[in-house]
Each structure stands twice: as C-alpha cells, then as structure tokens.
Amino acid sequence: MTMNVDFILVGQGLAGTLLASELFRQNKTVLVFDDPAAPKASLVAAGIINPVVFRRMTKSWLVDDAFPQMEKTYHQLEDLLEEELYYPGRMLKFLSEEGAVFWKKKAFANQIETYIDAETNLNFRNSNITNHYSFGCVNKSGRLDLQKLISASSEFLTQQNSLRKVKFDFEELSIKADLVSYEDITAEKIIFCEGPSADRNPYFQNLKFKHSKGEIIELKILELNMNEIISDEVFVMPAGNDRYKVGATYTWDALNWETTDSAREELLAKFKKITQLIPEMISQKAGIRPTMHDRKPVIGVHPECPRIGIFNGLGSKGVLLGPYFARQLADYLVGISDFIHPEADIKRYFKSSPSSDQGAKKGILRSGFEKL
Numbered sequence: 166m167t168m169n170v171d172f173i174l175v176g177q178g179l180a181g182t183l184l185a186s187e188l189f190r191q192n193k194t195v196l197v198f199d200d201p202a203a204p205k206a207s208l209v210a211a212g213i214i215n216p217v218v219f220r221r222m223t224k225s226w227l228v229d230d231a232f233p234q235m236e237k238t239y240h241q242l243e244d245l246l247e248e249e250l251y252y253p254g255r256m257l258k259f260l261s262e263e264g265a266v267f268w269k270k271k272a273f274a275n276q277i278e279t280y281i282d283a284e285t286n287l288n289f290r291n292s293n294i295t296n297h298y299s300f301g302c303v304n305k306s307g308r309l310d311l312q313k314l315i316s317a318s319s320e321f322l323t324q325q326n327s328l329r330k331v332k333f334d335f336e337e338l339s340i341k342a343d344l345v346s347y348e349d350i351t352a353e354k355i356i357f358c359e360g361p362s363a364d365r366n367p368y369f370q371n372l373k374f375k376h377s378k379g380e381i382i383e384l385k386i387l388e389l390n391m392n393e394i395i396s397d398e399v400f401v402m403p404a405g406n407d408r409y410k411v412g413a414t415y416t417w418d419a420l421n422w423e424t425t426d427s428a429r430e431e432l433l434a435k436f437k438k439i440t441q442l443i444p445e446m447i448s449q450k451a452g453i454r455p456t457m458h459d460r461k462p463v464i465g466v467h468p469e470c471p472r473i474g475i476f477n478g479l480g481s482k483g484v485l486l487g488p489y490f491a492r493q494l495a496d497y498l499v500g501i502s503d504f505i506h507p508e509a510d511i512k513r514y515f516k517s518s519p520s521s522d523q524g525a526k527k528g529i530l531r532s533g534f535e536k537l
C-alpha cells in the first residue's frame with residue numbers, strides 16, 4: 166500500500182529535527198529517514214549558544230532575529246517533548262589587558278550591550294580558576310542539550326509513525342513532475358538534512374562544502390563549581406553533576422570521526438591554563454561540522470528541480486541559527502512566504518546558467534536527475 170506524505174526528510178540531526186517540528190506545526194505530514202549506523206554531528210556537539218563574535222566584538226550574524234526565534238522554538242520543543250532541553254546562562258570570556266579595552270570600546274560602538282555586560286572585571290571570584298587580567302560576561306548565552314533533543318524527538322517521531330531508522334538509498338528515489346516517490350512512499354517534496362554526508366549527495370555536487378573536524382572531551386572536575394561557561398583558548402561548559410565539556414578542536418584535513426591523542430592533549434593543555442584542579446577523563450568524541458565555504462547555512466529548493474530541497478550548513482552557530490532558518494524554510498515550503506535569506510539561499514551556488522555550472526559539467530547533476 167502506498168503511503169502519501171507532504172514531505173520526506175532525510176536525516177534527523179539538529180536540522181532534520183527542527184524542520185520536522187516546524188512542518189508539524191504547520192499541520193504537514195512528514196516522514197523522516199535516519200540512518201542509525203551513520204554518525205551525527207549533533208551527538209558530538211556541545212550545544213553552546215554564543216551571540217557574540219569575540220574576535221571582532223560584533224553581534225553574531227542575524228542574532229537579533231535568530232535569538233528570539235531560538236528561545237521560542239526550544240521552549241516549544243520542551244513543552245512538546247516534555248524534556249528540559251534549553252539552559253540559558255552566562256558565558257565568561259577571559260580577557261588580556263588589551264582585550265578588556267577592546268571589549269568596552271566595542272560593546273557600545275557595535276551595540277552589543279543587549280547580549281553582554283559592557284563592564285569587565287565584575288564580581289566573579291572562583292579560587293580554583295587561574296588569575297586572568299580580566300573577563301567579560303555574555304549575559305545571553307547558554308546551551309542546548311542536543312543529545313536529549315535528538316533522542317526525545319526520535320521517540321516522538323516514532324510514536325507518530327513518522328520515522329524510519331534506515332539508510333536512505335538514492336537509487337530508489339524517483340522524481341516526477343508532480344511528486345517524488347521512494348519505495349512505498351509518495352511525497353510533494355524531499356528535503357535533505359544529511360549534515361556532513363551531504364557532500365556525497367548526487368543532487369548537490371556543485372555546492373561548496375568546507376566541513377571541519379572537531380574533538381571534544383568530557384571531564385569530571387570536583388570542586389570547580391562553575392555554573393557559567395568559560396571561554397578562553399578552549400571553552401569549559403558545565404554539563405551537570407561536576408561534569409564539564411571542554412572543546413573544541415578545529416581541523417580541515419583527515420575529515421573522519423576518529424578521536425586522536427593529539428586533540429586530547431591539546432584540549433587538556435589549554436584546559437590546564439584555566440585551572441590547576443586535576444580532572445577525571447570521562448569521554449572523548451570527534452565529529453564533523455557540516456559547513457559551507459562561507460560558513461553560512463544552505464537552505465531552499467534546488468533551482469533546477471524544486472521537488473528537492475536542502476537544510477544544511479549548521480556547523481557554525483547551528484544551535485542559534487537553526488530554529489530561525491527552519492522556520493524560514495518551512496514557511497517557504499508550505500507557501501506562506503517566498504523569502505529565503507539571500508546569504509543562506511541555495512541559489513548562491515547557481516549563479517551561472519544551469520548548463521555551465523560545475524555539477525552539470527561533471528555530469529553529476531545530470532546523473533542525479535536521470536529519473537526526473
């Protein structure tokens with residue numbers, strides 16, 4: 166018997182989870198495919214929310230729109246899934262003498278006071294933290310428990326008969342003028358939310374991915390007693406019960422999911438500059454951040470085949486930006502709005518005429534569309 170849904174989604178990491186919830190909210194039917202054997206960036210990520218770009222001391226891209234949407238979405242998901250997921254909190258940025266001057270100067274010049282305390286050297290004392298010249302405080306920071314979001318959403322989708330925990334096979338997909346079909350399912354559209362595996366998707370070979378590998382460790386540190394996230398050469402993020410996540414490394418070669426001794430040593434060496442307390446190692450994880458060449462998300466429908474869409478590129482500030490772009494894409498897909506932010510629009514990869522684009526030249530797109 167054929168099953169008909171409005172949308173097939175491929176991938177149930179942060180991107181697929183957020184898009185599915187937005188489409189449900191708009192009373193659309195959804196079937197999500199998720200490969201249980203494939204690794205997920207969302208199960209590695211710390212889930213930190215930072216509305217500021219420290220290097221330039223500016224607001225993070227689109228933060229004034231993205232932050233309220235983020236809070237709304239995660240609260241809605243907490244209600245729906247009956248789980249605590251979103252932990253608003255503060256982040257302390259350690260500053261050098263010049264850093265403190267820069268912080269104060271830019272706080273006003275760049276209008277970031279909504280998110281940070283313009284003053285440095287506030288009333289923060291923790292005898293276990295190594296002395297620093299000064300520190301600045303981001304008041305609107307925090308974290309999302311991504312692991313809990315993914316597992317609770319997976320249960321919810323399973324109860325709704327909206328999740329198939331199997332690998333999606335491109336060979337079985339057929340794209341027609343008026344629908345897409347896959348095995349026993351027909352749908353209006355299919356949206357790929359595959360995270361870092363998207364660079365192997367035959368339909369998106371001309372997108373410019375620039376993924377990075379990241380490693381993170383989890384430590385038990387008795388007596389540290391920090392509620393704030395620390396940002397120095399590494400972040401130290403409280404995760405409850407004297408556990409802290411410390412990360413993350415960035416590398417662009419050897420893009421695999423294997424943990425390395427060198428990353429662990431790098432993280433521990435940077436951690437030791439923050440406190441002399443001796444930690445107990447709990448775990449180490451490695452993952453790949455799904456990132457585009459310009460570090461912006463990529464959303465929208467394929468300019469040459471509007472029955473296929475994509476929601477990806479959340480590797481940079483994904484927890485903060487994901488809800489904003491999930492809402493935008495869902496509104497676009499259901500026809501409420503025709504706006505997609507031009508800097509995130511998939512169309513930016515299709516500036517040249519279809520016949521001259523890189524993918525078509527390589528014949529990759531053509532083979533992807535054989536069943537069109």
Ligand SMILES: Cc1cc2nc3c(=O)[nH]c(=O)nc-3n(C[C@H](O)[C@H](O)[C@H](O)COP(=O)(O)OP(=O)(O)OC[C@H]3O[C@@H](n4cnc5c(N)ncnc54)[C@H](O)[C@@H]3O)c2cc1C
Binds near residue numbers: 209213
């Ligand atoms: C070390 C590290 C630290 C990070 N820290 C932060 C942070 O502090 N804050 C932040 O905002 N972001 C952080 N990120 C980025 C964050 O991971 C991403 O924003 C986000 O999790 C990406 O979600 P996604 O859904 O795009 O990809 P993923 O979580 O990888 O999900 C993709 C899903 O697609 C599925 N899939 C792929 N192909 C198929 C197929 N053919 N069939 C079926 N299923 C398929 C996979 O199984 C997977 O479940 C971090 C990332 C890393 C690696």
